Amino acid sequence: MSSGIYPLTIFWGTLGKQWQKFFPGIEVISCCASIIFYLPLVRELSMWVGARDGKHLVLILTDISLVSKRSLEDALSEGKSILLVPGGEREMRESKPCHKETVLVSKRYGFIRLALKHGAHLVPIFTFGETHILTNIRAPRIQEWFQKRLFYGFPHFPYGRWFSPIPRPYALTMAVGTPISVSKIENPTEEDVLQYHKLYFDSLVELFEKTKVLVPGYEDCKLVLKHH
Numbered sequence: 001m002s003s004g005i006y007p008l009t010i011f012w013g014t015l016g017k018q019w020q021k022f023f024p025g026i027e028v029i030s031c032c033a034s035i036i037f038y039l040p041l042v043r044e045l046s047m048w049v050g051a052r053d054g055k056h057l058v059l060i061l062t063d064i065s066l067v068s069k070r071s072l073e074d075a076l077s078e079g080k081s082i083l084l085v086p087g088g089e090r091e092m093r094e095s096k097p098c099h100k101e102t103v104l105v106s107k108r109y110g111f112i113r114l115a116l117k118h119g120a121h122l123v124p125i126f127t128f129g130e131t132h133i134l135t136n137i138r139a140p141r142i143q144e145w146f147q148k149r150l151f152y153g154f155p156h157f158p159y160g161r162w163f164s165p166i167p168r169p170y171a172l173t174m175a176v177g178t179p180i181s182v183s184k185i186e187n188p189t190e191e192d193v194l195q196y197h198k199l200y201f202d203s204l205v206e207l208f209e210k211t212k213v214l215v216p217g218y219e220d221c222k223l224v225l226k227h228h
Contacts, residue, residue, distance in 0.1 A: 009127040013174050014083060022176075028083045029075040076118040083125075086111050093143055093153055094226065097132040099217045104204075106225040112197045119184025122196065124177035124204040128215045132170040134158040173215050177207040201225060 013019065014028040075082050085091065087105040094103040115122050136158050143153035160168040180199055185192055205223055212218040 009130055009172060009174055013127070013172075026081055028081045072114055073118075076114070076120055081123075082120075084111065090147075092136070093138075093140055093147075095131045095136065096138075097135055099221050101222045101224050102131065102208075103224045103226055105227075106197075106201050107227045109193050109197055112193050112200065113188055115182050116185045116188040116192055116196060119182055121179040121182055122200050122203075123179045124200060124207050126175050126177075126204060126208050126211070128173040128175065128212070128218055129170050130172060133167045133172075134160045134165075173211070175207055175211040177203055 014023075072082060086108040087094075091103070091105040094105065112122070114120070137155060139155055142155065146154040158165060160166050180196070180203060182196060205225070208223045212221055
């Protein structure tokens with residue numbers, strides 16, 4: 001899923017009647033970065049819509065126990081579906097309101113390993129237009145420095161209408177791809193992870209290319225995958 005500055009669709013996209021119409025009976029848990037739950041108001045809003053601590057740092061530092069996978073493990077063990085944005089903080093820094101290209105960070109492997117462990121299907125989802133809602137000030141080197149040390153890309157000032165925090169009114173189109181069947185492997189090998197990682201992002205690119213011609217303004221847009 002495209003993140004934008006804030007992945008707003010992750011909160012609201014599965015709560016509407018359209019989602020229930022096309023995907024009846026599928027309960028989705030939206031998972032957010034750990035730091036969200038330390039921010040007043042943002043924390044309350046996230047909890048109000050049913051979000052959980054997604055510990056996206058695990059997806060970045062897969063084998064380093066700075067945080068646990070408990071929230072994700074619990075949701076999957078309960079038979080629920082997880083909605084997350086694996087690109088994390090880096091993808092937020094790449095976000096800009098542009099119809100020429102959209103950047104996704106594809107170097108995350110933790111969510112693939114977790115899906116294999118639980119035998120959970122991988123479903124590619126892409127939201128067109130989310131990068132146009134808010135824009136962040138661009139100071140990539142400084143933001144990366146802070147993110148590596150504090151896990152938060154400072155300075156951070158998202159702005160929308162009239163250069164204020166008010167989001168721009170922009171139509172969002174959520175495209176949902178065909179589920180990728182995943183075999184349950186208790187201890188997946190590196191080869192297993194790489195195989196399904198490629199399959200997932202190939203499917204995501206295919207979904208993007210197939211759908212973009214139906215979304216005004218995106219007909220000539222290019223999806224760029226960054227692996228560094």
